[in-house]
Amino acid sequence: xxxxxxxxxxxxxKVLFCGENIxxxxxxxxxxxxxxxxxxxxxxxxxxxxxxxxxxxxxKHAQGLCKSIDYFVGGQTIxxxxxxxxSHFHKLFQVYIADSPRAMRMPDxxxxxxxxxxxxxxxxANESFINNLFVLGTKYLAINxxxxxxxxxxxxxxxxxxxxxxxxxESEARLATQNKDGLIEDSLRTLSAMATKTxxxxxxxxxxxxxxxxxxxxxxxxxxxVDTMGAGDAFFAITALIAEDAxxxxxxRIGNAAGAIKSQIVGHRGSVTRNDLAEYLERVR
Numbered sequence: 018x019x020x021x022x023x024x025x026x027x028x029x030x031k032v033l034f035c036g037e038n039i040x041x042x043x044x045x046x047x048x049x050x051x052x053x054x055x056x057x058x059x060x061x062x063x064x065x066x067x068x069x070x071x072x073x074x075x076x077k078h079a080q081g082l083c084k085s086i087d088y089f090v091g092g093q094t095i096x097x098x099x100x101x102x103x104s105h106f107h108k109l110f111q112v113y114i115a116d117s118p119r120a121m122r123m124p125d126x127x128x129x130x131x132x133x134x135x136x137x138x139x140x141x142a143n144e145s146f147i148n149n150l151f152v153l154g155t156k157y158l159a160i161n162x163x164x165x166x167x168x169x170x171x172x173x174x175x176x177x178x179x180x181x182x183x184x185x186x187e188s189e190a191r192l193a194t195q196n197k198d199g200l201i202e203d204s205l206r207t208l209s210a211m212a213t214k215t216x217x218x219x220x221x222x223x224x225x226x227x228x229x230x231x232x233x234x235x236x237x238x239x240x241x242x243v244d245t246m247g248a249g250d251a252f253f254a255i256t257a258l259i260a261e262d263a264x265x266x267x268x269x270r271i272g273n274a275a276g277a278i279k280s281q282i283v284g285h286r287g288s289v290t291r292n293d294l295a296e297y298l299e300r301v302r
Contacts, residue, residue, distance in 0.1 A: 024259065024295070030083045032258065035132065035141065036072030036075065036089075037093060037095065037137045038094040039072075041067070041246065042096065043101050044065050044099065046060035046063060046103060047060060048102060068284045072135055074250065074285045077288040078251045078254040078275065079254045079258055081291045082255060083258050087124065091120060091121050091140065091146065092119065094116045096114040096115075097112070106283070113167055131157040131257065133254065134150070135163070136161065136162040138164070138168030139167070147176065158182070160183050161184050161249075161253040162185055163185075164192060175193050175211070177211070180213075181212065181260070182256075182257060183215045184215075184217075185208075185216075185218070186218045187201055187218070187219050190208060194207045201219070205226075214227070214260055215228075216265070216268060219237075221237050224273055227265065233269060235266065237276075243282065244282065246284060246285075252279075254275075270301075275294060277297065
């Protein structure tokens, strides 16, 4: 099935996105220098921009490509406040602010064509949630499990027994397979045992994927990056819609195109659209 047909077929699907809420805040600042009595950086705050991030931002990439999207939101809402040097858009540091965990009743998973899990590691994907994914039944299960500074080393994809489609980045794959310095292809082969289709994103090196023991690589489509935040979510959110029907080369091409488009957008000011994706894929054919 070609890329156009894959995207067209996704337009008939009803999809459930599962994950945590994140509020992404950018404080744009101008450095003033070091205070005379402290070994710290002093900055002047210019303006603040607040975005709805997390599972809701990821779902927005898919909204224009499928029939309907529902959300299951659990765990903590995390507010991530980043301080950004305004002139060159350099992120200086960030602050995590977490609220109390929230619990929600799982919907009927069988009514969805696909269940898309983006596990940010903030409490949603506990043992009960994971068990329900398999006890309650899903027609197609796509999983992305993320490592960040708030859960480093403690949120691994191996806590899920299986998936139809697994997509993680290089650091997440290396942690899950205890492969610090070896070939990333070794991690791909190991993780492919838990999913029908497995993809590892490699940032500026593109992405690799595996199905039925056969591996593929697709280079990145751009090295001109404005903001990396959310690029991996865009890759996964869109490829999760088509993974059931797509071969690995098509998944990698469409995912890399989605990530390249998102990397040109500051924060969550915009989302990847169907037209953007179609036009970009034509340019990199």
